Amino acid sequence: MDFELNDELLGLQAVVRRLAQDKIKPRAREIDLSGEYPQDIFEEFAAADLLGLCIPEEYGGSGAGILGLTLAIEEVTKYSNVLGLMLLLTRLATGPLMIAGTEEQKRQYLPGIAAGTSRASFCLSEPGAGSDVAGMTTRALADPDVEGGYLLTGAKCWISGAMQADWFVVFAKTGDPSSRHHRDIGCFIVEAHQDGVSRPRVDHKMGVRGSPTGEIVLDECVVPAENLIGEEGKGFKYILDGLNAERTLIAAECIG
Numbered sequence: 001m002d003f004e005l006n007d008e009l010l011g012l013q014a015v016v017r018r019l020a021q022d023k024i025k026p027r028a029r030e031i032d033l034s035g036e037y038p039q040d041i042f043e044e045f046a047a048a049d050l051l052g053l054c055i056p057e058e059y060g061g062s063g064a065g066i067l068g069l070t071l072a073i074e075e076v077t078k079y080s081n082v083l084g085l086m087l088l089l090t091r092l093a094t095g096p097l098m099i100a101g102t103e104e105q106k107r108q109y110l111p112g113i114a115a116g117t118s119r120a121s122f123c124l125s126e127p128g129a130g131s132d133v134a135g136m137t138t139r140a141l142a143d144p145d146v147e148g149g150y151l152l153t154g155a156k157c158w159i160s161g162a163m164q165a166d167w168f169v170v171f172a173k174t175g176d177p178s179s180r181h182h183r184d185i186g187c188f189i190v191e192a193h194q195d196g197v198s199r200p201r202v203d204h205k206m207g208v209r210g211s212p213t214g215e216i217v218l219d220e221c222v223v224p225a226e227n228l229i230g231e232e233g234k235g236f237k238y239i240l241d242g243l244n245a246e247r248t249l250i251a252a253e254c255i256g
């Protein structure tokens with residue numbers, strides 16, 4: 001097995017290293033002190049084509065894959081964990097979409113992430129369900145007015161980028177909310193600005209400041225059938241498949 005990086009990945013690593021030294025190193029402490037979302041660095045990442053590293057080229061990304069994103073995160077995190085997270089978040093919500101989304105969903109949602117014209121959040125955790133994913137109580141009931149549609153109700157917490165997101169990937173129980181069966185969890189795309197969605201709270205954290213987390217509340221939020229990701233009862237599988245790649249990215253943050 002060859003563990004050497006190819007020329008393309010070495011080039012990417014060098015570009016990100018330079019950007020991190022020039023733009024991130026001088027800003028990192030200030031971001032941590034103020035806790036403000038670093039929009040200026042988001043724009044630097046967009047200009048350097050770093051927001052679509054894990055997104056395939058046919059959907060507007062650069063197709064550098066998880067390895068490319070891992071290298072970039074490692075370089076950025078040498079100076080700022082928060083900005084490494086900013087790159088990591090380009091994969092968190094798009095993961096389930098790339099794994100199980102339809103062609104239409106990928107074409108509609110992925111190019112904006114790669115270009116930096118839209119942002120997305122991954123909405124799994126709840127006040128009573130962190131590690132215990134099966135304990136989630138957000139539910140997706142059949143919409144009586146729309147064939148195949150859903151009404152989502154519940155609250156998600158600790159959601160990274162909640163306030164900046166244009167759309168969410170939300171996990172919800174499609175069967176009995178008290179069920180602990182993995183087959184009762186579905187995965188949905190929810191538009192952030194639609195009726196029934198509110199973002200009442202930003203968390204005041206001790207660390208990882210500048211990567212705001214917050215609460216998202218869904219109140220009979222209308223979700224059309226075409227916003228279901230993959231199969232209805234496969235949400236738990238998409239959570240695990242998506243998070244498996246994230247583990248490598250978190251490791252890169254730790255090494256950086």
Ligand SMILES: Cc1cc2nc3c(=O)[nH]c(=O)nc-3n(C[C@H](O)[C@H](O)[C@H](O)COP(=O)(O)OP(=O)(O)OC[C@H]3O[C@@H](n4cnc5c(N)ncnc54)[C@H](O)[C@@H]3O)c2cc1C
Nearest residue numbers: 121122123124125129130131132157158159160161208213
């Ligand atoms: C900065 C930050 C950003 C985040 N961003 C997101 C996001 O974008 N989207 C999202 O959905 N969530 C997000 N989260 C939430 C995060 O994923 C949860 O915090 C995580 O799932 C753990 O849940 P919890 O905090 O409720 O802890 P708990 O599940 O209550 O765990 C607390 C401790 O108990 C241990 N523990 C739990 N269960 C057991 C058990 N059965 N046996 C032994 N030990 C156990 C855990 O290992 C842990 O040490 C974020 C959290 C943080 C801090």
